Amino acid sequence: MIKVEHLVKHYGANCAVDDVSFEIARGEVVGFLGPNGAGKSTTLNIITGYLSSTSGRVTVDGINVLDAPLAVKQRIGYLPEQPPLYPDMTVEEYLIFVYNLKKCDLNRTKHLEEICEVVKLTDVYHRLIRHLSKGYRQRVGIAQALIGNPPVIIFDEPTVGLDPKQIIEIRNLIRTLGKDHTVVLSTHILQEVQAVCDRIIIINKGRIVADELTENIDRVAGSNSRYTLKICGPQKEVLSLLRARHDVIYAESMPTRDGDAYTYQVEAQKGLDIRKSLFYAMAERGWPIVGMESIGMSLEDIFISVVDKTDNPERGRGKRGRAATAEQDIAASILAKTAEKQKNTEPYQGDD
Amino acid sequence: MFAIFKKELRAYFINPVGYVYVGVFLTAAALICAYTTIQKSSYSTTAYFQYLLFAFVILIPLLTMRLFSEERKMRTEQLLLTSPVSITGMVFGKYLAALSLFAATVLASCVNFFPLFSYAIQERATSTTDAHVGPVGGQMVGCLLGVLLVGAAFIAVGLFVSSLTENQLSAAVITIGVLVGMMLIGVFNSYIAAAPVRAVLNWISILSRYEGFSLGLFDFAAVVYYLSISGVFLFLTVRVYEKRRWG
Incomplete structure (x- = not known):
């Protein structure tokens, strides 16, 4: 047309x-x-x-x-x-x-x-x-x-x-x-x-x-799968275990706490489903996983990553390493915000 | 085009500016008529029409100032330019709206001549000679035609200026400036010593072309001249819009 x-x-x-x-x-x-x-x-x-x-x-x-x-x-x-x-x-x-x-x-x-x-x-x-x-x-x-x-x-x-x-x-x-x-x-x-x-x-x-x-x-954004995990166990050790895994490219603990469970955010390597192996690994140590939630990439992230890629191609393409924590934090906070927003808007859209 | 014509004509009477224009025009015309004919005990309307021409310098910008500048400021020109109307159609619609109101007021101001005719009838009844008494019809029609043509040219100028700016007031002021300039060429050219310059200025002067009409002559060259001025400025207005599209 x-x-x-x-x-x-x-x-x-x-x-x-x-x-x-x-x-x-x-x-x-x-x-x-x-x-x-x-x-x-x-x-x-x-x-x-x-x-x-x-x-x-x-x-x-x-x-x-x-x-x-x-x-x-x-x-x-x-x-x-x-x-x-x-x-x-x-x-x-x-x-x-x-x-x-x-x-x-x-x-x-x-x-x-x-x-x-x-x-x-x-x-x-x-x-x-x-x-x-x-x-x-x-x-x-x-x-x-x-x-x-x-x-x-x-x-x-x-x-x-x-x-x-x-x-x-x-x-x-x-x-x-x-x-x-x-x-x-x-x-x-x-x-x-x-x-x-x-x-x-x-x-x-x-x-x-x-x-x-x-x-x-x-x-388009070439996203990896990301999860929010709630694991009962010593925070530092859990985090180092997560970071030591070869199929996890990024792991960070979040400030929220649910009883004795700490919250972590994990990004898996592209194309790998880490959920089962993660479950067994944690079970082996006796640290139960009490919550696991997959975070779909929101449109915001896609938008930002696509626009970023065109603005400065180096940063967009570069592998996400530990050094880029400031950027990660911003991304994580955006993620948290949009997840919240989606939760808030969903019932709204439901009743119209 | 007809939709725009109708809209503009309505707009004159939704806004106070249309009433202001009509009111000022009719008042000014009545006063000028009283001073140039009745007070001078003269039946000749030549002077009346000549003064009226000078009044146009102030009156016509009232008509034209908002035609395009307002649309641009309110961003409504986007509606006109994305609707199935050509730019020429849009310009003509607006031009004809202003021209119609102008022509209507000029014709309405002809009520000023009733006293002259009624005096003439009285005087003729008591007159003993065969000489013509009263206003000369041919001269009046000639002047009326001349005045309308000058007005048509002035409106085209005002329309063009309005398309250049977003501000009504600056459109009005610039239009007044341009019209004063066009009039002054005619007034001052008799003070210029160099004959060739005078001849050229006389040729382009708005006022010198008008003289034929004030004598009751139908000057075909002058008609073409005034219509050409209108045409040129309307064309320029269309170009302004074309240019902005490509800019």
Whole structure:
């Protein structure tokens, strides 16, 4: 549906997008992920025809953006980073204006009614946009993108500045839209893509650094399996035993204590399942393992490792040794935080 | 294009600026008319229209200042530029909206002539000669046409300036500056000694082209001249947007 080939965009000497190519199939929901200033918005702006590329080709539905810009724009609903609203209009006036602007030939009253129901704008339909809260304004922006039922919908950071409930509502909305639209979503919030997207494209410094299906994304980072262990036994000796094992590349004790059990974090070598042998080794010494939990690599870690790799390839590739403890500590704290966050958000997502 | 035209026309009356413009325009026109005709016991409207031209220098920036600068500041131009409307369509939509309101106020200000006609009817009833008494229709139509054409050119200038800045106020001030400059070329060129310079300035002057209309002549060259100025500035506005896309 959307095909981007060797896209390059220079702002003067500054290169915002550097040889970006990807293809998005009909009906896909794709997350466009990257740190601030990575070139996400620039790429989206080029696809929507707001900016022109320095070189490269963009086709939407087989139509080149440069050859027939109007035909392409007709097929795209776009919510820019800052929703383009006229504060002096009421929601109704604004949506009618956009309807006319897009030259739609649907039944206007019915179409607008449907959209307002989908994005829950019916309550504020006759109010001035100036008086709406940020969340409602964002929804008006989304409604605007949906007018005319375009096959491609592009959202640039749709959930920025919304409260958690609104964020979940908008994610659900995006998931619903994904059923019969091609949706491109740009964000720097990782849970967001994980929650709604089929595919993730990670972009950093104007280049694509990863392009994977969401379920395969941890492959890119080349992660090792990690575990949190709770072992009853003398802390120092347990730790030295863990570190002495050839299949463990990293072990650290954590400050938490559960009765007489200490907590450790262990990273196994790639491709090895250390759980059984670890169990027997500890049983032999008479130190029971009272807890063992596998830590999946969170999207944050993948993101950081992928972005790090491109920022300074040496550090990313280098083997993790004992020397790099400061870095490890940071990584561990991020891990702990995200694990906690996931725990907190899961029931939330469950009941929506 | 029609959607943008309608939106802009509405916007004039959602914001106070449209009312301010119409109010100031009609008041100024009425005062100028009273001073140049009734107070001077004259039926000639030539002076009235000439003063009106100078009033445009202040009035037209009110119409054009927010057309593009506001869109840019509020980031709403992103909506216009990603919707299936060409840049030319967008510029023309806005231009026509400003032009329509302008033309409507100019025509509305023609109510100022009613007293002149009613005086003329009274005077004609008591007149004993065959000489024409009252305002000259042809001259008035000529002036009206001239004024509309000058206004159309000025609006294009204002539109162009508005597309260059994000700030309404600076758009207005710069537009006033440019329009004053365009008027002064005509006022001051008679003080210039060098004949060739004077001829060139006279050729490009907004005011010198207007003279034909004020005599009630339909000067086709002048019509082309004013339409060309409008066209050039509208073209430049389109280029500003094209340039920004590629920039």
